[in-house]
Amino acid sequence: MNLPAGLRAKAPLVLLIVLCALSIGARVYHLDIPRETRSGTGFIFDEKYYVNAARVIAGVRMNPFDTYALAAPSGADPNGEHPQLGKVIIAAGIQLVGDNPIGWRITAVLFGTAALLLLYWLVRCLGGSPWLALGAAALGAADNLWLVHGRIAVLDIFCVPFMLGGAAFYLRRQPLISGLLIGIGACIKEFAVFALLAILLLEAMRGVRWLVTSRSARSRRSLWRAVRAPLAVTVFTVAAFFSLLAVLDATVVPFNSGHAVDRGQASACRYALVWQGACNHFSFMNAYAQRLRSPKGPTGIASYPWQFWLDTKAITYYTSNRLVRTGNVVTSVKTTVNFQGFINPLILGTGCLAIVLCGYWAVRRGDDVAMFVVAWTVATWLPEELFSLVDQRTTYLYYMVVTMPAIYIAVARLLGQRLIPRWVVGTWAGVLLSLFVVLYPFRTLTGS
Numbered sequence: 001m002n003l004p005a006g007l008r009a010k011a012p013l014v015l016l017i018v019l020c021a022l023s024i025g026a027r028v029y030h031l032d033i034p035r036e037t038r039s040g041t042g043f044i045f046d047e048k049y050y051v052n053a054a055r056v057i058a059g060v061r062m063n064p065f066d067t068y069a070l071a072a073p074s075g076a077d078p079n080g081e082h083p084q085l086g087k088v089i090i091a092a093g094i095q096l097v098g099d100n101p102i103g104w105r106i107t108a109v110l111f112g113t114a115a116l117l118l119l120y121w122l123v124r125c126l127g128g129s130p131w132l133a134l135g136a137a138a139l140g141a142a143d144n145l146w147l148v149h150g151r152i153a154v155l156d157i158f159c160v161p162f163m164l165g166g167a168a169f170y171l172r173r174q175p176l177i178s179g180l181l182i183g184i185g186a187c188i189k190e191f192a193v194f195a196l197l198a199i200l201l202l203e204a205m206r207g208v209r210w211l212v213t214s215r216s217a218r219s220r221r222s223l224w225r226a227v228r229a230p231l232a233v234t235v236f237t238v239a240a241f242f243s244l245l246a247v248l249d250a251t252v253v254p255f256n257s258g259h260a261v262d263r264g265q266a267s268a269c270r271y272a273l274v275w276q277g278a279c280n281h282f283s284f285m286n287a288y289a290q291r292l293r294s295p296k297g298p299t300g301i302a303s304y305p306w307q308f309w310l311d312t313k314a315i316t317y318y319t320s321n322r323l324v325r326t327g328n329v330v331t332s333v334k335t336t337v338n339f340q341g342f343i344n345p346l347i348l349g350t351g352c353l354a355i356v357l358c359g360y361w362a363v364r365r366g367d368d369v370a371m372f373v374v375a376w377t378v379a380t381w382l383p384e385e386l387f388s389l390v391d392q393r394t395t396y397l398y399y400m401v402v403t404m405p406a407i408y409i410a411v412a413r414l415l416g417q418r419l420i421p422r423w424v425v426g427t428w429a430g431v432l433l434s435l436f437v438v439l440y441p442f443r444t445l446t447g448s
Contacts, residue, residue, distance in 0.1 A: 012130035016120055016137060020113055023141040026440070027109050027151040030447040032101040033337065034318060042101075044152045044339050045317035051104045051153050053079035054090035057252055060099045072255035080254030080261040080281070081288040083245060086155035086188035088252060093153075104153040111158050112150020116140050118164040119405055125171040126368045128409075135412030140404065142432055143344045144439040148317065149401050152339070156401040159185045163195035164405060166237075167376075170199050171368075175229045179236025186241045187248060190285065191380075191402060196237050198379035202372055203230045209366045246278040254281055256288070293392045301341075302394045305385040311348050313397055315341030318441075322448070336448055339441045341398045346432050347411060354410035369413060376406035 036042040052067040056078050062069040071078035089107050097103035116137045123133035140146050149157040162185025170178035185192030254261040261284050303313035317339035324332040355377055361370035380403040387393035415425050
């Protein structure tokens with residue numbers, strides 16, 4: 001049955017609303033599990049650091065055995081190795097909802113939902129169709145890595161909306177707003193600045209194609225128009241980052257190992273008259289990161305960045321098991337809760353092929369969607385590979401949280417090709433949903 005033109009135009013937006021509602025439902029289901037115990041356990045993965053840092057910022061009374069309980073005065077940030085904003089966001093949830101698992105994690109649900117909406121808008125800003133945008137958002141909602149990070153109180157997902165929003169506003173020719181958003185995102189985790197690198201790579205690819213295909217004279221005015229927006233977004237990003245970091249340093253003083261981060265002694269920043277304190281905090285964070293090295297190769301949950309594409313090192317964030325007994329004999333162990341840092345393998349496997357094809361389409365067709373996929377992939381993944389190769393930096397699979405938007409767009413683009421039979425797409429979607437169910441953290445209705 002053919003739908004009226006008006007309904008056809010609105011269908012992707014209606015389905016996007018339905019998709020976001022289902023995604024919120026999947027992420028708030030048993031949001032209060034696991035619950036904190038008297039011994040301070042019950043956190044998922046690195047929540048024990050970020051939630052307790054947020055508690056200190058929020059002025060919540062803590063037990064002496066809690067992480068960071070005695071590491072900084074109330075209102076300060078005991079986790080000075082990262083910028084303060086992400087922990088301030090978690091602290092806001094605690095202040096609004098309460099010092100409980102829902103209060104810790106509700107902001108992650110909100111930011112995870114914002115990431116889906118902004119991914120849709122970004123594809124539209126790239127010139128992609130509403131259905132391509134909906135497909136990319138649907139993949140983001142179905143992927144285990146985004147689902148898990150979109151419901152736990154760790155920092156990575158908080159960066160993503162600022163990165164996607166920054167890229168989208170740049171494509172809308174708003175470099176000031178773009179730089180502001182990326183700079184704010186970098187005050188959550190510094191790698192949000194990879195969005196700026198993606199923008200610069202996209203412009204470089206556009207510039208190369210223009211030089212190859214343009215037959216008009218290359219005037220100085222044309223050159224200035226080409227570099228004006230990238231230069232503006234770079235300046236605005238740097239200014240926004242250091243300005244906001246300076247405000248955060250003045251209001252939420254960073255601490256490390258029980259001592260305030262020394263913001264006046266880093267010689268490399270002695271000439272930064274305006275942002276000297278922020279520059280020194282930035283220098284401290286980078287020096288701290290450089291000490292996290294694996295010269296003999298990754299151990300434990302760490303992995304090489306090239307291994308991210310093979311999904312070989314799943315990280316167990318939180319597991320709860322129940323013993324099944326027959327009389328007094330344990331007959332089996334049933335896993336009831338299993339949070340994993342793991343990418344849906346069907347999305348990742350298809351994504352590897354789709355990114356290669358986008359590289360081909362970027363060269364042959366020069367469309368923004370394909371070029372953006374290549375630029376975002378390179379900008380968000382390659383720096384980690386270089387850090388690992390040159391400096392033996394320790395890296396983890398969940399760093400792919402910020403790379404996944406490119407994979408979602410690339411896969412949606414591939415599956416939307418007319419050459420692929422619809423029954424193949426339907427079968428692929430069925431397998432995807434099956435894997436979603438298999439990887440979903442809760443294996444029982446009660447969560448126990």
